[in-house]
Amino acid sequence: MGVDHRKAAVFGGALALRLLLLVLFPSLPDLLTGRVEVSTPVTSFKRLQEGLFLYTRNVSPYDGGVFHQAPLLLPLFSLLPNAQSFPLPTVVFYSLIDLVNANALATISDSGQAVSGRFYSALRKHIRWDGVSIAAWYWFLFNPFTVATCLGRSTGVFTTTGILYAFSSAVTGNSLNAMLALGFASYLSIYPALLFIPLVLLCYDQRAQKAKTSSGVASFALQHFAIFIICIAGLLGVSTLLIGDFYTFISATYGFQLLVPDLTPNVGLWWYFFIEIFDSFREFFLGVFWLHLAAYMGGLTLRLRRQPLFVLTSLLGIFAIFKPYPSISDASLYFALLPLYRHLFPLMRYTFFAISALLYATLLGPAFYHLWIYAGSGNANFFYAITLVWSLGLSILLADTIFAALRDEWEHDNPELRGKEVRQV
């Protein structure tokens, strides 16, 4: 019960923090909504408002060419009062979503899947933060990135919810729910579909661990793939009923996410590159970038077959760097999952450098953006350099954790060499 008390206190504190920020700084949500670091063209709350306005007036929300988010968000938000005149309900709603995410995160942490799975159990199991909710509140609920995302009301949090619930269902052995949640996340933004294979493996490991009488991986995967597809198809069907024209909304949402026509600056790497690229090579490099994003899935899954949850975490990190419209909410999701691997931290080598790079980018990013856009004394390269630093920091962190995980596995395989120096060959 003590645990529950603490959890309640943490959750209450997180909610109170958000409400306090809203009360103290009433203009903060609108400020954050306008920040490029928080809102991307595919998650912006402003664009959602525009789509909502059109939707409530029975005009196709995609007519304006501004709104590119999934249609199912519209009826959901039309239930809430107007965010402009009554900001409180929306913020409360978003805070609740955050709490739900935190709850899912706590479930994942409590399952202990991060330290011991079906094939593998980490050596330094004891070095971990107690999974109840510490991870959630140190790294998620009170993380400034998460708070900013929450107050900026980016719709990316729904994708986060879908992903986290998929994970938490998978680690608790509820593979059907995992597939449904992943389907929901993929429906909102395409890229979570890439998590399908490691997630299925995670579900399969859970089932095999419990049931002992396991069917083949292939048939299991096919079954779940069918569930996943049916879920997405169902959501698309409902959306079609809602919008009426299937092709309009597909091209306005998924087409937009895949072809990246809007090159508004964000913290990612795509926008600058596609501003500069020759037009005749645009399609080719779109393909290259998407393939680059997708190519890691197979390699990581094969290499870290014994730790599917770690594969999922690392893939989220990769998405936070390389997806077309990343924002700090993607980074905050990765940061939320990282503390599950507290036992890897002693094996990491460049923690200081990675954290400094991230802090540097976090502090200088808004300043350089201001210099470029408002003061006019800088140019696009200022901001792009900062996004490069940000991506560099994330990449170092990612590479370092993967190295630590591999190291951990190696020590596990070679107990006699534990604690010895390794050289990368």
Add this chain to the structure above:
Amino acid sequence: MAIRDIVANPSLLPVLGLSAETRDQCMKLLATLDPTADLSTDPHDRALAASREQKQLFALLARLRGQNRDAIVRVRETKQSTAEARQEIDRLHLQLQNLYYEQRHLTGEIAACESYDHKYRALPLIPLEEFLALHPEHQESDEHELMIARINHEHAEREKLEQARQELLKRKQALIAENNKRKEDLASLDKDLERFIDQWYCIVSREMFLVVRSPWGTANWRGLFCSPPWLPHLHLHPSLLQLHLHFTNPISLKHALVMTAKNDDQTSLQTVSPDHAMTATPRLPPPEAPEAIRTRFKVIAAFWAVIVFLGFPIWWKTTSIYRARLPIPDMIDWADGKTCRPVFPLEIRVETPSLPEIEAQHLLRSTQHTLDDLNEFSAHHLRLKLSNENPDQSPADDAADTALTVRLVPQVDLTTPQAALHPDTTQLDVFYPPSQIPPPSASNSPLSTFIAAELQLLFAEEKAIIAQVLSENNIPSAPISPDLAESVTRRLRRSMKYADTYHLAFSLFTPGTAPSSWDIQGAVHDYITPVLRAFSPISNFTVDTQVQLYAGFSPTAPAPEYDGTHSAWTLKKDDLSAFINAAEWPLSPSIGSGPTINFILYVPAPSQSPLVVKDSLATSWIIPQWGGVFLLNPTPTDASEPLHHLTKDTLGPAFMTFSHQLLTLLGAPSTPSPLPLRLQTLTRIRAATLLLSASSTMGSLARLTESLPSIPIPATVATSVSTTLSHLTSACTHLRHGQFQAALASARVAEVEAERSFFEKSMVGQMYFPDEHKVAVYLPLLGPVGVPLIVGLVKEVKKWVASRRERRWK
């Protein structure tokens, strides 16, 4: 100086004496002959004495000659003997020289031999005294033998030393081998020691582990022995270790813990069995498990699968240049004129209302013969056709392509045939005396000759123009007379380039305020619109008008001069080109897509009126390929007050001129005069021009396509090309059948499509993107990504090849 002093040779002295004697004799003779000497003596005596003296002189001279000859002979002999003596001397001198050289050579050889540096001198021999002490038997021997003995002695000594060296080397090898063996033993001992320490660590508590932080087990050992920590292997002699431990044991408390551990090792070290120590190997990372190798292979394969199955198709799909297939050979054939040779069979209808059928037929045939004989240009020929008697059977479309109708009208009061063209139709009336109807038997007649000549004359200019057009496109055509060719070229140069749409701009310019309005609508409607309607099958037209007040001449243009004889202001013919004030007059070069034809109506100021061109007194001229100018001088009656509005009647002559200028600018021939005939001619010319121009555009496109393999060819270009080719074909067919209107329509479509396909925008973009730039596009991103992937692949492939080879060897 007397000659006796010089000549001392005794053999010459008689000669000298004799010559002196002869001279005396000569003197004597001269004295005898001297007229002044003695006049008293008898001249006869004197002559006698002279002859006597003369005889004596001759005798002396004969002797002198003999002696002279003797002297010369003697000189020759002397010279001969001198030469012989000299030869002898030379020979001797040469021998002497040879001897001298021989001597020098021998001296040199001797010196070289003496200074030759032999090896034995450099030998570090033992000193002579020492040698003599060793070998006293050589005390007596001479230097040479002594040296030989010494050298032999040295040789023997050295051989002895060499032998000793070899033995030492062998011993050294043996020692090294032994050393190595010892080293290996040591290494195995070291290994055992390490293993022991590791196990010991496992036993010792966690705190101990934290103290011994460094991951290598031996690191502490190394630290103790102060050797650099990067040395991979350090071999310690057990006894040395023992010794050192004794020293270091009391050093510090921190090390003490470790030391105790090592002392324990020490004890266990002594118990390690020797065979175990031998089997241990130097330290290496543990071999990779086959499972790990398989995993790595799978990882690399996964990345490459994405690249090969998704990356390459995307690359292929997105960067390949779409090149629609073009019928290149057909296009080139068109451009070379192989597909279509334009022919112009002109159909001429002959109406013979008053002639019986047979006679008319005969007349026709004979005229045709004559025509064919006259014609040199096979592509352009006239075909006579007897008109149908009943006019309702000739439909309109048939009539449209009839070039000319010849109407034969008998007229009794004529002696020779006469021809008259109708001014507004395509009819030629030929009046002939009925007597000239050729009898069926006659092969030729004046009438048929006349008709043929008349027709030939009518179409002479057209023929010339077409010949010119064809020859410009390298199609063989009939030769035309030079002056005709020149006039044709001049006309062609003057006329506008063909366009689908022309913009006509009528402008009224005046330097003052008046006139400020004109009845342009009526004037255009009356004078221009009929022409434009007639031209509508050839081109489209738009009409713009403007009025510009205060339009002065440009300051550089020469001002008009007043000519008293004609009481008019005159412009010089050479200055007409500067008449248009292009800088200030708003004459836009082009409105929309087509070219603009400008017509300028200039009303001079009353103070400079009337304004004419000098000499010719003309008031209008054509500016080639640009437009026409007309100077409108108000009639003298209303010259006093300025003219504010130009009525249609005032504009009449000007617009009449403009319509003529328009015809010229559009390229209509000057003859024959009736407008319908000129239009028909223009139709044929335009059809030919467009056909050839579209064909050559096709050829250019084909060549462009072939020479630039990197330009994309969109599907629209292929469609345009096929449309062009089909319309070219139909135009050619229509031409062959004499349907010139249809041919022109097809040729216009073909030209438009050909231009569109040639100037397609998307084809040009890629042209300025050379291949080197592609490297710059691909490398910065794909290079860093690709290198690890390729290296991984290469490593795997190498490993696979190696394993295969190994398996085969087995």
